[in-house]
Amino acid sequence: MESSDNTAPPSVPIPTPDATTKTTADQQQLPTVALVESPPVLTETMLSSFSSDRSSSSAFGAGLLSTGFSTLSTSTSASRRSSMQFTRHVEVKETLDASLTENAEGDKQLKQYVLKRIIGQGAFGKVHLAEDENTKICYAVKEFSKSKLRKKDKANLFKLGPRGRGRGRRGPEAPSPLSSESSPLDLIRGEVAILKKLNHINIVKLYEVLDVAQDDSMYMVFEFCERGALMPVSLTETYDNVFSDDECRDVFQQMVLGIEYLHEHDIIHRDIKPDNLLRSQDGTLKIVDFGVSEMFNKKGDDLTKKSAGSPAFMAPELCRPDHGEVSGRATDIWSMGVTLYCVRYGRLPFISSNIIDLNRFIRDNDFEMPGERDQRFMNLMKRLLEKDPAKRITIDELRNDPWLTNDGREPLLSKDENTKNSVTEITEEDLRGAIQKINGLVTVFKAIARFKRGIKSPSVKSSSSSTRESKDKDFLTPVALEEKMQDADESPRPSITTSEAIVAEAVVKAPATTHDRTKAEEIVAKELDQALAKVLIKDEEKKEDPEFSKNEEQEKKGEEPEGYEMCDMETGKCYWVPAKKVKSDVEDNTKPEETSTSVEESKTSNPPSQEVTKEDKPEEAKKEEPQGYQVCDMETGMCHWVPANKDKDPPAVKVSEVDVVSSVETLVTSVVAEPSKPLAPSQLLIMTNNSTFSTAETLNESFSSSRSNTASPEPNHPGHHSGSSSPSQSLSPGPRLVGKLSRDRLAMFERS
Numbered sequence: 001m002e003s004s005d006n007t008a009p010p011s012v013p014i015p016t017p018d019a020t021t022k023t024t025a026d027q028q029q030l031p032t033v034a035l036v037e038s039p040p041v042l043t044e045t046m047l048s049s050f051s052s053d054r055s056s057s058s059a060f061g062a063g064l065l066s067t068g069f070s071t072l073s074t075s076t077s078a079s080r081r082s083s084m085q086f087t088r089h090v091e092v093k094e095t096l097d098a099s100l101t102e103n104a105e106g107d108k109q110l111k112q113y114v115l116k117r118i119i120g121q122g123a124f125g126k127v128h129l130a131e132d133e134n135t136k137i138c139y140a141v142k143e144f145s146k147s148k149l150r151k152k153d154k155a156n157l158f159k160l161g162p163r164g165r166g167r168g169r170r171g172p173e174a175p176s177p178l179s180s181e182s183s184p185l186d187l188i189r190g191e192v193a194i195l196k197k198l199n200h201i202n203i204v205k206l207y208e209v210l211d212v213a214q215d216d217s218m219y220m221v222f223e224f225c226e227r228g229a230l231m232p233v234s235l236t237e238t239y240d241n242v243f244s245d246d247e248c249r250d251v252f253q254q255m256v257l258g259i260e261y262l263h264e265h266d267i268i269h270r271d272i273k274p275d276n277l278l279r280s281q282d283g284t285l286k287i288v289d290f291g292v293s294e295m296f297n298k299k300g301d302d303l304t305k306k307s308a309g310s311p312a313f314m315a316p317e318l319c320r321p322d323h324g325e326v327s328g329r330a331t332d333i334w335s336m337g338v339t340l341y342c343v344r345y346g347r348l349p350f351i352s353s354n355i356i357d358l359n360r361f362i363r364d365n366d367f368e369m370p371g372e373r374d375q376r377f378m379n380l381m382k383r384l385l386e387k388d389p390a391k392r393i394t395i396d397e398l399r400n401d402p403w404l405t406n407d408g409r410e411p412l413l414s415k416d417e418n419t420k421n422s423v424t425e426i427t428e429e430d431l432r433g434a435i436q437k438i439n440g441l442v443t444v445f446k447a448i449a450r451f452k453r454g455i456k457s458p459s460v461k462s463s464s465s466s467t468r469e470s471k472d473k474d475f476l477t478p479v480a481l482e483e484k485m486q487d488a489d490e491s492p493r494p495s496i497t498t499s500e501a502i503v504a505e506a507v508v509k510a511p512a513t514t515h516d517r518t519k520a521e522e523i524v525a526k527e528l529d530q531a532l533a534k535v536l537i538k539d540e541e542k543k544e545d546p547e548f549s550k551n552e553e554q555e556k557k558g559e560e561p562e563g564y565e566m567c568d569m570e571t572g573k574c575y576w577v578p579a580k581k582v583k584s585d586v587e588d589n590t591k592p593e594e595t596s597t598s599v600e601e602s603k604t605s606n607p608p609s610q611e612v613t614k615e616d617k618p619e620e621a622k623k624e625e626p627q628g629y630q631v632c633d634m635e636t637g638m639c640h641w642v643p644a645n646k647d648k649d650p651p652a653v654k655v656s657e658v659d660v661v662s663s664v665e666t667l668v669t670s671v672v673a674e675p676s677k678p679l680a681p682s683q684l685l686i687m688t689n690n691s692t693f694s695t696a697e698t699l700n701e702s703f704s705s706s707r708s709n710t711a712s713p714e715p716n717h718p719g720h721h722s723g724s725s726s727p728s729q730s731l732s733p734g735p736r737l738v739g740k741l742s743r744d745r746l747a748m749f750e751r752s
């Protein structure tokens, strides 16, 4: 790859680990692989300022850049458009033997990077502001939980097959992270391989990848984008601090340049949204997060069947279950259109309180631009948000758009100049070399073992003891909560399900958790431990199960245990299902279920968790209307069939670890994102057998009234959408609605 070192300021050498004052014994023992000769010394922003843009470099010195967007000088944006985008290609370092130490000030330190504070939270870990102790240059260090990544990756295996595995997906020949040669870092190898190849001012620069062998974390060191994300996006609120016409144009031009560069090199980003567009101190836009990006090996090929990205930014052609192949370039352009709309108006063009309606709106509805007076902007938006991908504006057409170029007064940098820092095709060797491997399959088993140990935590108490003890505590256990609710209600009340109670219980504690996700997680983790004791197959039972013991032994020997981990594709939460159990559970599921009135009963007659498919529903096979309902977690899409018994109270819902974990995950997200509006227990999404959505509360009401009227809820065939919207459809959407949600999950909802 072309390097423009001659344009960069002189390098300040960074000491090798040996010379680093905080070198640990571990670092000395284990080799650091693939250290490169010229380490990064300056952020991309600084480099471009020094090399190509005198005005922004002086602005940097004057401290102008620490203020808001309005400080962006015209000369800076003009120079972006017209001068060469000097960037310096820096090799990405790979360090497999990093240690997390503590320095004299009590700050955590990873090699020369002193972790100063947390600046963000990603799906797989925190993002830290770090300072290089030698150069004093700041970086954003993104932490990844290996176990979370692995679970997600396994889930992707079920969902997508090997081609879709690993962050930053690519060709079918990508080695499986579970192959015998795998290392934990293989889980991000695709993303690293893509990032290593990119060299553009509007794309975040990756400097180093580090694995801390002895714990669950690995790290990616990125250039620090001082001004963070472009803007917050909310499903419910409008962001007031919208951008001026010039600022919108500047942001969009930079977006177009960055995406043109990617597309020209056959990389589809697939998750363009304001959250993934950060800004450096001088207002330079940086496209980040290549976790779901895809690189196509064949020139011009961009057809993909995959769905990824954030629902509110997804193109209409992706908003259909089982959509066929779509053009990845066109979907990126749609997302750019939604992003431009957000930047201009401070809100989303398509808004709905639930994902199914949102998808319908995106597919079928027009968007509005009330008060917009610039006809050029209106025309551009219509071409960006064109429902037919074949008619949608292309990047080449965008280059000449009257609004984007301000009628030719502010032209873009030429395509040749913009794309000349070529990306060479990622070869198999690149991919394998993206991160050097030292660990083998052992690591996989360690991760599984760790996960299992997590389930069988010694701190888990028996349900009775935990219930008794918790009465003394300042929060309610599920059982205590249930009792309390029943006391408060004169009429016999349908049994509150344990998963709801767990959520409810954590909600009780939620106000105290405020924005601190870590605290919230700690609190719910404790809750989870107790809850798991109630809902999981007991350890004793497991130990008696010869298949289970066999698996344990196999694992100890380092052999692959028989069975599989069942994972929620979105959250990556998994649990282990021994091989024999799988068979019997599936058989069990084909038999008509007894109505169970307690979690204990349901636990013995059913597997801890099974996604409900048509085949699973017992009565459907007999072509009878099934009596009962599905309980679905609106976040994960995990569903359970619960048979109804008209003469009795509605049965307690089976609860699995997956339910609990994902409920808690949803709760944590909600608590952290909207501490003032924690999820109520009734906000668990329940899909009744007439396929309308209702909350636990409305369902309970409907059962109560059906009992008093001795009439059962009208059963319709599952899968048939009534079309009527129940009041419960106005469920709180939760912050995740604008987060990532896979197409498959929506399909699952719609099929149900």
Ligand SMILES: Nc1ncnc2c1ncn2[C@@H]1O[C@H](COP(=O)(O)OP(=O)(O)OP(=O)(O)O)[C@@H](O)[C@H]1O
Pocket (backbone or CB within 6 Å): 119, 120, 121, 122, 123, 124, 125, 126, 127, 140, 142, 204, 222, 223, 224, 225, 226, 228, 229, 275, 278, 288, 289, 291
């Ligand atoms: N290079 C960076 N410079 C400054 N802040 C950053 C940088 N990268 C991430 N952040 C901050 O951290 C937050 C979380 O980023 P991150 O990309 O990890 O989250 P995410 O979108 O959930 O991605 P992922 O799915 O990959 O975990 C961002 O919103 C941003 O505020």
